[in-house]
Amino acid sequence: MFTYEGEDIFVIDGHIHMWDASDENIKTEGGQQFIDCFYDYHTGFTPEDRQWTFEEYQQYGADRLTDDFFGNGVVDMGIFQPTHLQEFYHDGFNTFDDLGAMVDRYPERFIVNGRFDPRDGEAGLEELERQKEERDILGAKVYTAEWKGDSKGWRLDSDDSFEFLQKCADLGIKNIHAHKGPTIRPLNKDAFDVGDVDLAASSFPELNFIVEHVGLPRLDDFCWIAAQEPNVYGGLAVAAPMAVNRPRKFGEIMGELLYWLGEDRLLFGSDYALWNPDWLVETFLEAELTDEQQAEYGVDFGLETKKKILGENAAELYDIDIEQKKRDLEVDAISEEYDLAPMYSDTTGGAVADD
Amino acid sequence: MSGSEPTGQPGSSGSVTEQSVRTALDSVLDPELDRSIVELEYIEEITIERAPSGSETNVRMAFLLPTAWCSPAFAWMMATDAKSAIESISGVDSAEIVLRDHMHETEINTGVNEGRPFGEAFPDADGGLEAVRATLDHKARLARQYDAVEALLDAGLSPAQIVALTPADLDRDTDDDRIHIYLGDRSFGVSVDADPIEEYLEMATAEGCLTGETDPLFRMPDGDPIDESMFELLRRRTRSAKVNVNSQGTVCDALNESRREMIEGTGSR
Structure with a gap:
């Protein structure tokens, strides 16, 4: 747990992966291009002295992950979002079952979300039931632009999707994380158009829709929809690292998000290993709006707002009682391994910013 | 651009320079970022080839996008817009566009240079780009x-x-x-x-x-x-x-920079 300006900051990293893009696992050229592109995102928005080598980046494994998250005590918990990509990688890229093994190992520290694809039909509904039964998942990641057979993607507001969303509602899988990132496929459409979130969110008020990457490059459409649908949230993966060397742009994005959505519907995410929370959390905490942005947007981006975004909002969505959780974390295997117990036992005893 | 001389007039190709090609390309936008492909530094190479007889001038323009994954639809628009912009220069007979290191470079380069419609180059697309x-x-x-x-x-x-x-x-x-x-x-x-x-x-x-x-x-x-x-x-x-x-421009700028460093061998991949 991080201590910043004398306050404990409970950090739940809302968007993390443990992927395998090793040479042995890459199945197609697409798999190579995919990890190459990720690596460009990594180097483009990571301070030079914190950049990984490409080899490190391809496959880092469980020990590296726990070192990065808990080695300096900055992160308290992480939420895994699966990305299967079986077409590109022999054993998948970042799968529900592999991630589940990390939860088995450190049950207090990690949450794994399920995933579904409405085009899987009956088998997909059964798989969703299995995920719920095995790991009592509260959330699911969906990737609307994934190709499957002849299909070039699907929409959240389609009949098939509604059947799965109803299943999620019935099973208590209440947090739907929709990846809405850069346009790739299908070829002649905007596969990550955020328009489909609108009807899905108004049709399923009991579900929460977390739009990952805040819809960039559709931030404007996303904000407009979210302003009208109270169960739409923004995940800050990709946006947060702009605080590093594009602080002004980051300030504008935060200004827009806080203006349209407010401070209760934004979730921090490192997108690990795209970026590493071991520096990103502190960068986020130190980020400020300029005076001009402050005047333009009239929003508060102070420490209380940052605490909500860094952990409290995710705790709300994932039924985590932070005070109780601190007591559980104090005695878990990670606290023992990294000697973190003291920072949970007394208040404001967390890791201190090294500035 | 002068625009006054008839296209393809023998002898007029002497006025075609790399600079005049760049000026023509100023008007070609990355449609997602609403910025010129010249300003965005996507252009890698401009070659002006004149036939020995001096009767034909062909311009070859190679460009690279910030990722191999950039939307094929956007890439297609930039390639076709660039082709028309270059071919509208007085003294240029034809332009050849080369998109480099893209997941769909073959479909795009062949389709654009042969003047085929998008839907034909990508039979699995559901229609045009309008x-x-x-x-x-x-x-x-x-x-x-x-x-x-x-x-x-x-x-x-x-x-x-x-x-x-x-x-x-x-x-x-x-x-x-x-x-x-x-x-x-x-x-x-x-x-x-x-x-x-x-x-x-x-x-x-x-x-x-x-x-x-x-x-x-x-x-x-x-x-x-x-x-x-x-x-x-x-x-x-x-x-x-x-x-x-x-914001998207910022993301693409950073990706562009990283990618070029890698391709030029100054990065660590």
Whole structure:
């Protein structure tokens, strides 16, 4: 747990992966291009002295992950979002079952979300039931632009999707994380158009829709929809690292998000290993709006707002009682391994910013 | 561009230079970022080839996008726009476009250079690109409207005056790149930098939301005239369109830089 300006900051990293893009696992050229592109995102928005080598980046494994998250005590918990990509990688890229093994190992520290694809039909509904039964998942990641057979993607507001969303509602899988990132496929459409979130969110008020990457490059459409649908949230993966060397742009994005959505519907995410929370959390905490942005947007981006975004909002969505959780974390295997117990036992005893 | 000499006239190719090609390409936009491909530094190589007889001039332009994954639809638009821009230069007979290191470079290069429609180059696409281009033009118009309206607010116009403006109110002064606007009985006038207004006019015309010289200049997202009561909300919506396009530009700039470092071998991959 991080201590910043004398306050404990409970950090739940809302968007993390443990992927395998090793040479042995890459199945197609697409798999190579995919990890190459990720690596460009990594180097483009990571301070030079914190950049990984490409080899490190391809496959880092469980020990590296726990070192990065808990080695300096900055992160308290992480939420895994699966990305299967079986077409590109022999054993998948970042799968529900592999991630589940990390939860088995450190049950207090990690949450794994399920995933579904409405085009899987009956088998997909059964798989969703299995995920719920095995790991009592509260959330699911969906990737609307994934190709499957002849299909070039699907929409959240389609009949098939509604059947799965109803299943999620019935099973208590209440947090739907929709990846809405850069346009790739299908070829002649905007596969990550955020328009489909609108009807899905108004049709399923009991579900929460977390739009990952805040819809960039559709931030404007996303904000407009979210302003009208109270169960739409923004995940800050990709946006947060702009605080590093594009602080002004980051300030504008935060200004827009806080203006349209407010401070209760934004979730921090490192997108690990795209970026590493071991520096990103502190960068986020130190980020400020300029005076001009402050005047333009009239929003508060102070420490209380940052605490909500860094952990409290995710705790709300994932039924985590932070005070109780601190007591559980104090005695878990990670606290023992990294000697973190003291920072949970007394208040404001967390890791201190090294500035 | 002179544009006055007939295309392909023997001997006229001597005037085609790398600089004249770049100038022609200034008008080719990355449709998602609403910025020129020249400014974005996508262009890698321009080769001007003249046939030994001096009768044919072919220009070859190679470009690289920020990722191998950039939307094939956007890549196609940039490639076809670049081809037409270069071929419109006086003295150029034909242009060949080479998109490098893209997941669909073969389909795009073959299709664009053979002049085939998008749907034919990509049989598994569900149709043409018109809708994508219209959507992007629409967003660019909103972002440009924000800049134009901000310039007018800064110059001292009120929201009521701004929503009532028509293209006919704009008085362009070619001497100093400014636009003068006189209101009422011409007793009150302001002068603003012409660029944001002209850039807005260009995209609003492309989107087709300007209906006439004496119809309202600025529009709601759906193209309707603006009621003054909606002014502030609209200003905020157009602001978010501007922030969006800027943010995406930032992402692409960073990716572009990383990718070039890798390809040039100065990176660590």
